[in-house]
Amino acid sequence: MRRLLIAIPYLWLLALFLVPFLIVLKISLSDVVLAIPPYAPTLDLSEGWAGIKAFFAALDFENYWFLTSDDLYWKAYLSSLQIALISTAITLLVGYPIAYGMARAPQEWQATLLLLVILPFWTSFLIRVYSWMGILSTEGILNQVLLFIGIIDEPLTLLNTNTAVYIGIVYTYLPFMILPIYAALEKMDDSLLEAAEDLGCSRIGAFWLVTVPLSRSGIVAGCFLVFIPAIGEFVIPSLLGGSRTLMIGKVLWEEFFNNRDWPVASAVAIILLLILIIPIILFQRNQQKQREVEG
Amino acid sequence: MRRFSWFNATSLTLGFAFLYLPMILLIVYSFNASKLVTVWAGFSTQWYGELFRDEAFLDAAWVTLQVAVISSTIATVLGTMAAIVLVRSGRFVGRTLFSGMIYAPLVMPEVITGLSLLLLFIGIGLDRGVLTIVLAHTTFSMCYVSVVVSSRLVSFDQSLEEAALDLGCSPFDAFRLVTLPIIAPAVISGWLLAFTLSLDDLVIASFTAGPSATTLPIKIFSSVRLGVSPEINALSTIMIGIVAVGVITASLISKRASLRQQQDEQAAARATG
Known part of the structure; x- marks a missing residue:
């Protein structure tokens, strides 16, 4: 009984998570050929030991070398990191005041406010990204409003630029930033602020010296929750970004579907994972530390 | 005393x-009414009419619904099993x-999950269609389910189940009669999460769907x-409407349930005290 309980989900994950991942690893080391499927396997297990020896003898990181030789790839990695980093910072700046306002709102509003933050999360991600296309386009609502008020004389080009990508990431990932910060602020004891002010702190001083450090765990969690998925993002750069927006998720997609270069697409995926491992480990540590503090 | 300042009110409003x-x-x-999406030309529901006459959209909606119901149900079973293994099973190999x-x-x-599953399906010669999307969605959403359920299982008092076992329940009955009703809210929210993730997914579905099956x-x-x-605006409105009604109803139900539980506990406290 117990064995069966462990075996069923275990085998499922082995077959549909680990094995596919190993296939990606294997194909990233294969050679491209014009065929279906478009790669030549270098590892042939049917030949037994000789096959494995031949595999290691012929092992080359050709596709990985290819990635370093072409500007496109490392530029795409760097620009994904840059876009993710900047949009995480903006999301924090936008999200913190909202979380702070929620935590200070009257008790009877809190459940409703929380619901209002969670509601967009249940709404289709694709639709939320799409909703900005009508707003940001040249004849879009934002340009119409700005022209009407008289702030600008001619419409701004916003859609299909990196600015639109930043807006898209901030908008769609905002709830992920607000929720952990709110959770941290909500637990805070208000008498600490009163104590700080009694001891001569200004209100702003008390905010920086008491509130911000106490919400640190929420800030860190929120930043990782935005940063990690933003790096591999595909939908936002392909709908809101332009031809010059380079993000690695989009490059992988195009390499696979348009160029049909599976080995290179697989190598792109493996390197993307290697880049992601560092923030993921840091995030895990932060969560663990948090649990120890609370536990 | 909480101080809700003008600054707080402004940031909430703007946010x-x-x-x-x-x-x-x-x-x-x-x-x-206008086809030009940025010019207002009066009220009209014609786009809804066109949407419902569009066979391709209706087919895609039907496929999406099938995939979501099947994959979230399997994912809930597998994810709950995995959560029990994680929380209860102690040490085992691997x-x-x-x-x-x-x-x-x-x-x-998502691009990596999608890519790796596609390479697997091609490798074993499985034709891409509804089945492959279901397999892919089940795999990633079972992990979400197991996280949700295991957070509930951690706080669950195991002695209740032991009492049932002592009183002669089989392990399966003890689970069905004692544990399952207690973790039910987490199992249900796990299912809802899996269902939404499946409805929403573009990237993994694009990799694993073949020409025979297109999702919404x-x-x-x-x-x-x-x-x-x-037309997509009309479709989005319908989807937003369904989600809003669903989430608000779910929150009202859970609010009422927690209120009732509170009353029950108070009544129990009075009866025993």
């Missing part, structure tokens, strides 16, 4: 305006790998790639 205005505009423009495989898909970029997100993505479309 929620930012979160909701784009969706409200989408809803408003779905009733626009435990670290197991918990790694539960948590890794949560942070794995794939259809939406291919029609908005080139620009705004009034």
Whole structure:
């Protein structure tokens, strides 16, 4: 009984998570050929030991070398990191005041406010990204409003630029930033602020010296929750970004579907994972530390 | 005493305006008579009519619904099993790998999950269609389910189940009669989460769907790639409406349930005290 309980989900994950991942690893080391499927396997297990020896003898990181030789790839990695980093910072700046306002709102509003933050999360991600296309386009609502008020004389080009990508990431990932910060602020004891002010702190001083450090765990969690998925993002750069927006998720997609270069697409995926491992480990540590503090 | 300042009120107002205005505009423009999405030409419901006459959309919606119901149901069973293994099973060979495989898909970029599953399906010669999308969605959403359920299982008092076993229940009956009703809210929210993730997924479905099966997100993505479309506005409005009604109803039900539980506990406290 117990064995069966462990075996069923275990085998499922082995077959549909680990094995596919190993296939990606294997194909990233294969050679491209014009065929279906478009790669030549270098590892042939049917030949037994000789096959494995031949595999290691012929092992080359050709596709990985290819990635370093072409500007496109490392530029795409760097620009994904840059876009993710900047949009995480903006999301924090936008999200913190909202979380702070929620935590200070009257008790009877809190459940409703929380619901209002969670509601967009249940709404289709694709639709939320799409909703900005009508707003940001040249004849879009934002340009119409700005022209009407008289702030600008001619419409701004916003859609299909990196600015639109930043807006898209901030908008769609905002709830992920607000929720952990709110959770941290909500637990805070208000008498600490009163104590700080009694001891001569200004209100702003008390905010920086008491509130911000106490919400640190929420800030860190929120930043990782935005940063990690933003790096591999595909939908936002392909709908809101332009031809010059380079993000690695989009490059992988195009390499696979348009160029049909599976080995290179697989190598792109493996390197993307290697880049992601560092923030993921840091995030895990932060969560663990948090649990120890609370536990 | 909490001090709710003008600054707080302003940031909340602006923040929620930012979160909701784009969706409200989408809803408003779905009733626009003009084909030009940015010019208001009077109220009309013609785009809804066109949407419901579009066979391709209806087919895609049907496929999406099937995939979501089947995959979230299997994912809930598998995810609950995995949660019980994680919380209860103690040590066993390969435990670290197991918990790694539960948590890794949560942070794995969708493009990589999609790519790896597609390569598997091609490798074993499985034709891409509804089945492959279901397998893919089940795999990533079972991990979300198991995280939700295990957080509830951790706080569950195991002595209740032991009492049932002492009183002669079989392990399965003890689970069915004692544990399951207590973790039911988490199991249900796990199912809802899995269902929503499946409805919503574009990237993994694009990799694992063949020409025979198109899901709604794939259809939406291919029609908005080139620009705004009034039919998609109408479709979005319907989807936003369903989600809003669902989430609000669920929160009202859970509010009432927790209120009742509070009353029951108070009554019990009075009766025993």
